[in-house]
Amino acid sequence: MILTVDELTRAARAMVVARPGVVRMRSVEESRAGRPLWVLSVGRGERQVLTVAGAHANEPVGGMSALALAEEFVRDPRVLEEWDCTWHFLLCLDPDGAALAERRFAERPTLEEYYRGFYRPAFAGQPEFPPVEADPRPALPESRALTRLLDELCPVVQFSLHGVEAGGSFLQLTRPVPGAPDAFRAVVAELEIPLEHRPFDGMGWFVDSPGVLVRPDGSPADERDPSGYTSRSTWTYPLRHGTVSAVVEAPLWSVAAVSDPSRVADPGREIDRASELLLSRSKQLEEVLGPLADRPPRDPARLPFYTAARELMDISPGVVDTWTTHDARGLGDAGLATTVGNSVSLGIAARIIPLRAAAMMRGAFVEAATGTAAIKALDFLVSDWSRELDATFDARWVPVHRQTALHTRTMLRLAGQLLET
Incomplete structure (x- = not known):
């Protein structure tokens, strides 16, 4: 416990x-x-x-x-x-x-x-x-x-x-x-x-x-x-x-896969895949929220959830830019996605960022009287993305x-x- x-x-x-x-x-x-x-x-x-x-x-x-x-x-x-x-x-x-x-x-x-x-x-x-x-x-x-x-x-x-x-x-x-x-x-x-x-x-x-x-x-x-x-x-x-x-x-x-040191044939392709997934899910979350995406909750106790979620939704392009421009020279020459383990870590990050945002947006509007369809859609995203993360990477407690x-x-x-x- x-x-x-x-x-x-x-x-x-x-x-x-x-x-x-x-x-x-x-x-x-x-x-x-x-x-x-x-x-x-x-x-x-x-x-x-x-x-x-x-x-x-x-x-x-x-x-x-x-x-x-x-x-x-x-x-x-x-x-x-x-x-x-x-x-x-x-x-x-x-x-x-x-x-x-x-x-x-x-x-x-x-x-x-x-x-x-x-x-x-x-x-x-x-x-x-x-x-x-x-x-x-x-x-x-x-x-x-x-x-x-x-x-x-x-x-x-x-x-x-x-x-x-x-x-x-x-x-x-x-x-x-x-x-x-x-x-x-x-x-x-x-x-x-x-x-x-x-x-x-x-x-x-x-x-x-x-x-x-x-x-x-x-x-x-x-x-x-x-x-x-x-x-x-x-x-x-x-x-x-x-x-x-x-x-x-x-x-x-x-x-377990994050520990795999095997070399990846095309690191750039792995970075592109992770980037596309992050951006597409962030866009999907914006569409699901509709007007709620830019409408902070009235309850001040729920505002921290909204603020943190909105920030995560806004940083996705910046995260992708960081991934695609990372220069590992002088840092051990361990570039992103050059190993299977790191490409898996990147794939996990691409999923966790929008999942955190969806979960906190659901927390922000947990008692919302309006936007019922959006709330139901958020519930589905949190459930679906959590299960997909688990199944894709065989996550073990x-x-x-x-x-x-x-x-x-x-x-x-x-x-x-x-x-x-």
Whole structure:
């Protein structure tokens, strides 16, 4: 079972009550809606480690992974003592987004169940990516809380726990960590989770080796997404303190084919196929919505769903342009769709972008009194596209305990690479 943020908080408090001399808990800020941002800390060492969970509302397992590792340290704190380490866990960076996305799943949910009620904020509402200083918009309170925490702790490593909807696992590092790629791949192999041979995310990052991306030396700290929003990532922010950030991705549904390193005969054709699919489905969604496409819901509680969905619908041409113009020279020469695995990842992305948009538009108009035909058509799209994604790629649910094991084992092994030297 996947815990809600309130359930995670109660479990953390119970841990503090049971072992008050070993574990502490504090609130470092409040969210936009006034929800506390809780940090759980274990150990008394001089060297600091920070784990950030719940950065994305649609990736609920990270908080459970953080709690699981904290519980492990409470039971046996010897490794923290050996490393002279204090380990801090920010249990949920975006509790407001999580509140909009939270729902109960079956033990083995389907993709369709996952997308019904789906929510992920628009780019500017994601706390790990505050706006650049030239942007007139202020940073979110959650973003400010994280950067202040990073300045306070100056951690050796910051772990950011994420979840891929469908695909495989991969790791992003803001600087090389000797031994980390092999340690990470060993964890993935132990858990029998597919490895993204050439991860689709982080197209501007250097492909260090299968499943591992490293931020290139001298690359700008700013990141620009397809919507045009430019941010200064909280992953790169603590480089000023010598901190390495490690982004650990665990799939909710695994797709074995993403790990296939076989060469593709015509990568351009694979990119064209994915591009055509993305654009055609985005167009289909516009047609289904009709007037609702440009008519925000009256209910302010439903507006975040509409805003995020509308943004996804608008970025499709920009995404396609990024795919078709990507230059991998100097980035490990791992071009898009050059392997079977990456062409599969591209095909998944082409389906997920419009599926997310359709699901959130359905969420925006869940209580709409007008546009009944459009609502029924949205229901059909979410159902049909979810099932097609599942059938096309043979997506297999990864049990929660294996998702958390991937996060926790990766954190322990990478921390060992950094703290035992």
